[in-house]
Amino acid sequence: MSYTRKLALRNYIVEIFLLVASLIIIVPLLIMIFGSFMTSSEVLRFKLALPDKWMFSNYTQVFKEGGLGRAFLNGLLITGVSSIVNIITSSAAAFILVRRESKLSSFLYMFFFMGLIAPMSIITTIRVVQWLGFYGSITSVIFIYAALNVAFSVFLYSGFIKSIPRALDEVAFLEGASMLAVFFRIITPLIVPVNATVAIMVFMSVWNDITIPLYFLTDSSDWTMPLSVYNFYGKYSRDWNLIFADLVMTSIPVLVLYLFAQKYIVSGLTAGAVKG
């Protein structure tokens, strides 16, 4: 057998193997999706099968009883604002940290980096938020998420900004541009891809999280979708069709975001994690 034919054969074998392996991922997800359209007795077999009759009514029922409209808006508000706060503050900080090559800046970089390593201290964070007087509010959750993501964002931004030549901003300075003008007119347009990456990463982790709302959102009318789903799961533990419909609905926003923003995830990971 010639070398190229051997290579082609090897690729076929790998491809078939990976296609079979991908079933391990697809089947549980399809059980959830098909199950969300079944009747409550049909779904209990938890088998991969198309529903006998497509019960779209599961979705309307869940949407009403699970209070998902409200939870969707809460999630959008919390996720949106904390992502924006995080993007603006982290990119500005990373820019200065990368450009100033002093002892202080490398200390501050390590100080931020520790945030990737250290676990959050939940009980005392509650204490601090109580002192500040907004425990239980959406505002507190927004700031906590912004703070929790500072480390990862600064890390990603630094990796990328290092690759932007210094000469670019120095020319602008020579022409008399101010610091803010340089940051917003030169750096910001160049880091749009990382902004997208950070936005997606922060959005996904915040949208999907249950830990922070569990501890910090004391009023159920402020809950985000996953926490409402968790609550619903506890209440409707018999109606798996409704639970599955609930799960599908809480997943749709991140799926839509992923479909639109796919390429930024990969390019951001390359720039930040692999080269950085």
Next chain:
Amino acid sequence: MKTKSLYPYYLIWPALFIYCIFFVLPALIGLFYSFTDWRLDRETLKFIGLDNFQQIFSDKTLVLALKNTFIFAIVTVIGKNVLGIALAIGLNMRLKSKNLLRAIFYSPSILSVLVISIVFTPMLRTDGTINKFLEAIGLGVIGQSWLTDPTIVIWTVALVSIWQHTGFQMAIYLAGLQSISKEYYEAATIDGAGAWSTFSKITLPLLLPAININLMLTLIGGLKVFSEVFVLTGGGPGNASQVVGTIILRSFGEGSWGMGTAINTLLFAAVTVISIPLLIFMRRKEVAE
């Protein structure tokens, strides 16, 4: 000196402020409170030195929670990275369906841990889909009481986490593989290198930056595990699958806050002691290549 002043430090302040108030300050306060008998139902505080820590190590459930946390971290680090590299190498070949396959393997990692954990709950029952499937293909012997057998439950939770997140590690490895120049492989082929020596002498060393970041992310993420256990088992059966994260929730609920922060401090110490030397060690290897 003059160029430095062009980049004023005040642009760091907003990030530093938010980070210090909502992350660093609680951590420091936590360090202080972990040496006290801080309780919800009492206003007065007393310094009790290392009592909390002594109590942690004499309490069987808490020791088990620490052990489970480490088992979970080690199993997921190995699983996510070995499978992640294998998938990335496979999907870096010229396959017709590679884009579809990449999307499929990546897809669970964009979903909430909550969603995946709930989906797996009925399938992992003793009479659930997974055991029925194993029986159908003649592997009924490896069927388990996945979530109710105390000896394996933490492993089950780790497997679910590997199932969900390996695709994310794969994506980082793929990005790493694509930054390796093809010339190295061409040279290796001309020299007649076999698959294994190509992998161990070219791919692995050049993939080190991606390996480093993935090891760090999976290790730290593993030690901080909470949601998977919370949703899949709630720490049960009994206390068999408690981890540090669920124990903190429990001590918060019981109002024993000093104890809760002490456990968190212990976790912080463990993560730092393990990850910082690892980080330094790997950075050095990376530079040496």
